[in-house]
Amino acid sequence: MAPKTYSSSLPPLPDADFDTSSPTHASASQAELESSCPFCHISRTYPPYNPLTPPPPTSPSVSSSATSPQPSTFLLLSTPLLTAFMDILPLSEGHILLCPRRHAPKLTDSTAAEARELGYYLRILSEALVRTTGVADWNVVQNNGAAAAQVVPHMHFHVIPRPDLGSKRRERFTNTMFGRGQREELDEEEGESMAAKIRGAVAEILREEQEGKAKL
Template identity: 55%
Template sequence: MTPSEFEAGVDAPESNCPFCTIADHFPPFSATSPPRDHDHDIDPTKTTPPAFVVLSTGTLVAFLDIMPLSRGHLLLCPRTHRPKLTDVSRDEAADLGRYLRVLSKALSRVTGVEDWNVVQNNGAAAAQVVMHMHFHLIPRPEIRASGRYSESFTMFGRGKREDLDEDDADQLARELREAVAEVLREEEVESQKDKSKL
């Protein structure tokens, strides 16, 4: 590998990159017909800590954050090791954009939370902890509606984070995979309707 390739962010994945480990252990599956419970392709125990995969394409993988800011906190990253957003390929960038929208819609349906953050940090000074480019999709329940006025919003990694509840995560990941499939099928129907009008 040449120095310019290394600087461009296309270096070989480091053996300790947790997102590369997830990408290596979870092969792509059909987003419109995802695997069901206990399928080997989505067995969370294939990695340590367990990974609860929601989406796995040829270019991307999405999974639940192990230290979520809220229930349903997802991470979406390219399958290939890319340290920063500027390192992703054009095809990866297009897929990331497409699935950010699809995952957002699925996440809102499953959690019932209609407000969310999409956050992406680049570099240590920008609060990037894992040096493998990723987006956070973070549901933001309306705390004022609950009467909890003294609580503050957690933002960009600040605030209380708790370990992911693995039993809940297993069920939540299954529901999210199904919701992603439903969103994609609905969009295909809409696309066909639009084409028929032409």
């Protein structure tokens, strides 16, 4: 049975009176870009789900093997406008990516609705990472174009926990962040476990906000 989908992002953003439908893709060249884009592949593979009630880890809606034969995807969030997932070459434990579902090469290519929802969920995912990893400091990084160290030409934010590594390791971490170092592939079992915890933390935070308990 196909997983259920929903038609708009839940919970609604404050004053969310904008259109959440994705723009159509008109040109053949755009279609070609989408067909070769790994983030578009993830968006096509995973339907939206209500982040307040994430699917269980065994569900096909979040299965890490659903993108096979592409690299495993450890899904964290899937709304009509956005997807978030673990970085498969993490700079630290809990390194995640957040991007529009629609193919948008750079930040300026995102729509107003996408930008608004990206900002909303950057905050939610940041708090979810703090709760999941226990690391209270983090980077939010967003690169635009090859000269700015953007590797995948599909606009995305990195959210990267920053444990205290000491001065030498901090310098090496920063160099690697901007494409000047080696990164190790995410372990399958660790990715599954971390993704499930983050999905649960996202749901917890959203419920708290609905109940008026979260700090603003």
